[in-house]
Amino acid sequence: MGEIIEENKLTGLFEKIHNKKYDSTNCFLCGTDLNDKNRTDEHVFPRWLQTELDLWNQHITLLNGTTIFYRSLKIPCCSECNNKYLSTIENNIKKAFNGGYEEFIKIDENILFLWLVKIYYGILYKEMFVLMNRAKPDDGTIIPEKFIKDMKVLNLFLQEIRGKHRCVNFKPASIFILKLQHDDTDLMKWDFADRIATNFLSIRMRDIGIIAVLDDMHTTKDVCAIDDFYKINLHPIQFNELCAIIFYRSLLLNRTPFFASVQKEDQEYVETYLHPLQGFSAKSIFDDWDHNNFKESLSAFTGYPLDELLKNENMVMSWIHDEKMNVKEIPIREYRFTRFDQEIKGD
Known part of the structure; x- marks a missing residue:
């Protein structure tokens, strides 16, 4: 995860993020205080997607191994963020999804990036309220508040949903969109995985496969030669192999991105600039690949x-x-693959 060099410390949006409360009484996105008039619950995975893919009564596994219904994966949100800003993002994603892979690949990558960050960040935010061990409440929650508060980069990037942030002349993420084989069984039309080690996530939804490293500054995509993966409609296990390749490659990144973020007095949004990742070192920004690892x-x-x-x-x-x-x-069913500790085997 990168580090922000704040040019205007504790002013404007920086001050709001620094003073933001991370609890159920504040909006997860803008931080405003919630009350009976403005309180809503934001589904981390949108209701329309749960309906389309029959996720409502399915479970997702959290970091500590416990499971929760997709329908219960909700986080506190104010009505303005929910109904104005987030709904705009969702409408764009839904329209692209309904058109299948050929339409989805045309989507604005920045809109997709914000949607993916909302899901990834939203799951971690929810885990901040879930006990690590219900039998031992003193053990605390799955994700401590400090962990979420320290995610300053993704938190800042998320503010673009509200028009409060812009990345200047760089792409913050590596995002891959692949065409998949699928059928209408639950295991074949949906899967989700995330890895906090590199802010990685993958989504398989019908014929659309998405893999993303959310804050690697596009470096993983720059070095991954995966043209062959676009030549075929991937079997789910081939998609899983690609997830493994991209995740492992992202682990090999040996640079920490540094940003300069500036909010001028006459503008409501923050501009973020990326310092060159290569720096003054001639060493590759990725460590060597090791098959054994x-x-x-x-x-x-x-x-x-x-x-x-x-x-x-x-x-x-x-x-x-x-x-x-x-x-x-x-x-489609020649090879076995796993999801949520379930197994599919060839006919």
């Missing part, structure tokens, strides 16, 4: 045991390429 990521995303994945020191099992590095087409 990568297999742990691949195992986590595919559900395959570690000892089955490493063929030799130079080759890891792949569902995308054969041994000659040709792209493979896989029928």
